[in-house]
Amino acid sequence: MLENRKWVIIGVFCLVGLTYLARLFYLQVLDDTYSLGASKNSIKRVVEIPYRGQIYDRNNQLIVYNTPVYDLYVTPKQVKIPDTSAFCRMMDITRADFDSIMGIAVNYSPVKPSLFLRQLSKEDFARIQDALVDYRGFEPIISSMRTYPAHTMANALGYVSEISKKQLEDQDIMYYRQGDYIGHNGLEEEYEEQLRGKRGVKFMMQNVRGVNKGSWKNGAFDTLAVAGQNLITGIDVEVQKYADTLMQNKVGAVLAVEPSTGEILVSVSAPTYDPNMLSSRFFSKNYRALIKNPYKPLINRPVMASYRPGSTFKLIQALIAQQQGSLFTNTYYGHGGSPMRCHCRGGNDLRGAVQNSCNPYFYNVFRKFIYHNGEHNTFKASAIGLHEWHNMVEKFGMADRLGIDLPSELKGNLPTPEYYDKAYRGALRWKFSNVYSLSIGEGELLISPMKLVNLAATIANRGWYITPHYIKGFGKAGTGVPNQYHQHHETGIDYKYYLPVIDGMRRAVLAGTxxxxxxTTNIELCGKSGTSQNAKYGHKYDHSIFIGFAPMNNPKIAVAVFVENAGWGGKAAASVAALVAERYLKRKTEALVLDAQVKASNYLPPASALIAPKPKKPAPKDTTQKPAKPLMATRPKSITGTGISGN
Structure with missing residues (x-):
């Protein structure tokens, strides 16, 4: 019995021993988990950032390219600085900056490298390169910086800067790391995925002191970085820079589009800034200065500003009323019975009304449109008519965002019956007399310059448009344009109804407003001026607006110009538009007198007038009891303007 128990115990010990031996064999021979874990202490993973794609204009001129620079990294535990003051002088930083940067680096990791200074130019690095030998713990790494040789189109291009904490947290796929650069605003953000390229990875061997000992396994596991795709835009940079000069000392926007393709040729937001300001290591300082600038140069006015379109909107009124059947080419309206004033004499037919921008004429056109539904109840008729009006106008791209390839496009406002129901606190509490300012592009109507240049392109095409877009393609082949920028959008207005409107637009330029x-540009320009009400809202002058296209037949360019506080639309805005179209079509400027006049014009309001005054402290309340006023029945006041529009 004892003998049998002995062999059982020996067998158990042997089994346990064999199990341990088998496990040890597996760990040391078959399983490489611990081997790889240990290798992490001797193998350094180095991420290679690819060169960002460059940006070109339609004629292959560079708008944005990359300049090699150096980023300086620091490993706090390795740092030895004999003279901190001398080091700060060499780096052109203050002692406070040094302490702050080192504090951040230590908090991140005392033994891992972190960013010390970004974007040192080749000249700056050459100046400190030899001296860095005396300062252990600092390592330079080659990087790149965006450079803008044309010094233009800052708002549309956007900029590249360090990724924000929120963007890091919101990533669907973990691609970016803290300290990485990413496109912000404009085309840099819109086409970030294509422009950024694909990262590469290198595995380097290093000893216990962190000294590189060459590539691990001869680079068998390395991947090469792939440069970003080059973006070709539809911009004509020569005309773009010329338009910039015309908008000096002015606030507003200039847009030009090729009607047949929807490609944006010119995109000016004024005042603007040199895009190179936000591509250096002084980004934060320069950005703060731009934010504080009272003229708001960071606002991309072509897509972010909303204006009353003024008399330019009369073109849509004429088109939809003809399609509805409430307006004919020979329809004649005089000035009698209209609450609106006008600068022209006597009555007009359709062509003359467009030529002379007759306010009473389009008041009557709009009124006939609204009441054309046959409903006798004026409140109900206004709601039904306005609903039909809204449905027809929105086909011109006015009701919502157009869908251009910029991330900052705002919607604007195309009023609906529901909008007025809310404004007047209930249905059937408003009627035509409350909304007739819409007839001349005033009241609650708000439209961006981009939507108005699209209107000009739509009329140039006699009834259709392609959504305006900056992209012309990627790479030399110019491929990769999103499908929505090939699609035709129909307005639902017959071709024949555009002809008298275009004839009136040509007359407006030849002998109208x-x-x-x-x-003197001699380009067969067709256009419509507009004067957007602004003076009655506390400003000295109204906004000057013009939309048009040239030449009259087979148009090559459509233009929209807004010049704030410049008054009459037929002068300031029309002059800029004509010169831009002339430069594009002729590749030179022949209207030299007009050119000199525009460049000499200054409509820039004083900066002091743009700074909002600090709110005053409320006066102490009078606690003495006053007799109560008698209650009176009230009704909502009209929220529209009724003054002159659009010459």
Whole structure:
């Protein structure tokens, strides 16, 4: 019995021993987990950032390229600085900056490298390169910086800067790391995925002191970085820079589009800034200065500003009323019975009304449109008519965002019956007399310059448009344009109804509301001026607006110009538009008198007038009891303007 128990115990010990031996064999021979874990202490993973794609204009001129620079990294535990003051002088930083940067680096990791200084130019690095030998713990790494040789189009291009904490947290796929650069605003953000390229990874061997000992396994596991795709835009940079000069000392926007393709040729937001300001290591300082600038140069006015379109909107009124059947080419309206004033004499037919921008005419056109539904109840008729009006106008791209390839496009406002129901606190509490300012592009109507240049392109095409877009393609082949920028959008207005409107637009330039000097461009310009009400809202002058296209037949360019506080639309805005179209079509400027006049014009309001005054402290309340006023029945006041629009 004892003998049998002995062998059982020996067998158990042997089994346990064999199990341990088998496990040890597996761990040391078959399983490489611990081997790889140990290798992490001797193998350094180095991420290679690819060169960002460059940006070109339609004629292959560089708009944005990459300049090699150096980023300086620091490993706090390795740092030895004999003279901190001398080091700060060499780096051109203050002692406070040094202490702050080192504090951040230590908090991140005393033994891992972190960013010390970004974007040292080749000249700056050459100046400190030899001296860095005396300062252990600092390592330079080659990087790149965006450079803008044309010094233009800052708002549309956007900029590249360090990724924010929120963007890091919101990543669907973990691609970016803290300290990485990413496109912000404009085309840099819109086409970030294509422009950024694909990262590469290198595995380097290093000893216990962190000294590199060459590539691990001869680079068998390395991946090469792939440069970003080059973006070709539809911009004509030569005309773009010329338009910039015309908008000096002015606030507003200039947009030009090729009607047949929807490609944006010119995109000016004024005042603007040199995009190179936000591509250096002084980004934070320069950005703060731009934020504080009272003229708001960071606002991309072509897509972020909303204006009343003024008389330019009369073109849509004429088109939809003809399609509805409530307006004919020979329809004649005089000035009698209209609450609106006008600068032209007598009555007009359709062509003459467009030529002379007759306010009473389009008041009557709009009124006939609204009441054309046959409903006798004026409240109900207004709601039904406005609903039909809204449905027809929105086909011109006015009701929502157009869908251009910029991330900052705002919607604007195309009023609906529901909008007025809310404004007047209930249905059937408003009627035509409350909304007739819409007839001349005033009241609650708000439209961006981008939507108005699209209107000009739509009329140039006689009834259709392609969504305006900056992209022309990627790479030399110019491929990769999103499908939505090939699609035709129909307005639902018959071709024949555009002809009298276009004829009126040509007459407006030849002998109508547009200054005669515009005709010295000799480009067969068709256009419509507008004066957006602004003076009655506390400003000295109204906004000057013009939309048009040239030449009259087979148009090559459509233009929209807004000049804030410049008054009459037929002068300031029309002059800029004509010169931009002339430069694009002729590749030179022949209307030299008009050119000199525009460049000499200054409509820039004083900066002091743009700074909002600090709110005053409320006066102490009078606690003495006053007799109560008698209750009176009230009704909502009209929220529209009724003054002159659009010359």
């Amino acid at each position: 547009v200054t005669p000097l515009v005709n």
